[in-house]
Amino acid sequence: MSDGLEVADLNAYYGTSHILFGIALEVRAGECVCLLGRNGVGKSTTLKSIMGLVAHRTGTVSFDGHDLIGLAPHQIARLGLGYAPDERLIFPDLTVRDNLEIAVKPAARAGLEPWTIERIYALFPKLAELDGRAGGYLSGGEQQMLTVGRALMGNPALLLLDEPVEGLAPVVVQELTRQIEHLKDTGLAILFAEQNLAFAARVAERAYIIEGGRVRYAGRLEDLEQQPEVKRQYLMV
Ligand SMILES: Nc1ncnc2c1ncn2[C@@H]1O[C@H](COP(=O)(O)OP(=O)(O)O)[C@@H](O)[C@H]1O
Numbered sequence: 577m578s579d580g581l582e583v584a585d586l587n588a589y590y591g592t593s594h595i596l597f598g599i600a601l602e603v604r605a606g607e608c609v610c611l612l613g614r615n616g617v618g619k620s621t622t623l624k625s626i627m628g629l630v631a632h633r634t635g636t637v638s639f640d641g642h643d644l645i646g647l648a649p650h651q652i653a654r655l656g657l658g659y660a661p662d663e664r665l666i667f668p669d670l671t672v673r674d675n676l677e678i679a680v681k682p683a684a685r686a687g688l689e690p691w692t693i694e695r696i697y698a699l700f701p702k703l704a705e706l707d708g709r710a711g712g713y714l715s716g717g718e719q720q721m722l723t724v725g726r727a728l729m730g731n732p733a734l735l736l737l738d739e740p741v742e743g744l745a746p747v748v749v750q751e752l753t754r755q756i757e758h759l760k761d762t763g764l765a766i767l768f769a770e771q772n773l774a775f776a777a778r779v780a781e782r783a784y785i786i787e788g789g790r791v792r793y794a795g796r797l798e799d800l801e802q803q804p805e806v807k808r809q810y811l812m813v
């Protein structure tokens with residue numbers, strides 16, 4: 577039994593459309609890894625397939641030795657995976673606090689401090705100020721913080737983040753970058769989808785570049801600097 581996430585030969589389909597072709601990747605305990613690639617290449621589908629949100633998927637997805645293929649999203653969450661979707665599905669009529677309260681709360685993982693609303697507010701001070709505000713009145717950045725906060729309330733050991741800074745103003749991106757770095761320091765493993773190489777390189781050590789539903793490059797982000805051809809072919813730079 578090994579620690580962390582292992583994906584091998586993952587195929588995913590929407591209806592009759594074959595979207596992922598044999599994706600293989602791994603995220604070890606405490607690691608921060610990026611799924612890089614342009615729009616429409618299969619990053620979100622990969623995260624959703626790991627989380628059990630794509631009904632038709634085949635291959636191997638295991639976490640801490642548990643087979644996730646065939647499990648429902650709530651069962652996968654209980655095994656230690658958290659997911660912050662790109663659509664930032666917060667409840668517009670509930671307050672910030674209630675959006676956090678409503679999250680599932682499995683027991684904390686060994687070695688990781690359990691999350692409470694107070695601890696979420698310490699990480700995201702803006703949310704503390706907005707405690708009683710309805711979710712529908714938050715800015716994009718505040719909604720993103722709330723989405724991440726809600727995923728953290730499930731006490732994950734691995735957090736899946738789908739384009740966490742997309743569409744946010746540069747100053748908010750900087751703030752979220754610091755907060756994600758803080759999360760890494762707590763020992764949480766993170767797998768995030770991203771289109772922008774610069775942001776990816778700021779927070780992740782390794783990346784998988786996806787294109788056409790396949791992994792085209794796997795390696796350290798700093799080594800990509802010596803791979804202009806890979807960057808030109810698969811990334812927006
Ligand atoms: N619910 C869906 N039904 C059918 N096709 C979809 C659905 N979601 C995404 N796709 C298609 O799957 C491909 C990969 O999409 P996605 O994983 O969202 O890419 P990315 O996150 O990299 O932008 C795209 O061609 C997209 O149009």
Ligand SMILES: [Mg+2]
Nearest residue numbers: 619620662769
């Ligand atoms: Mg996406």
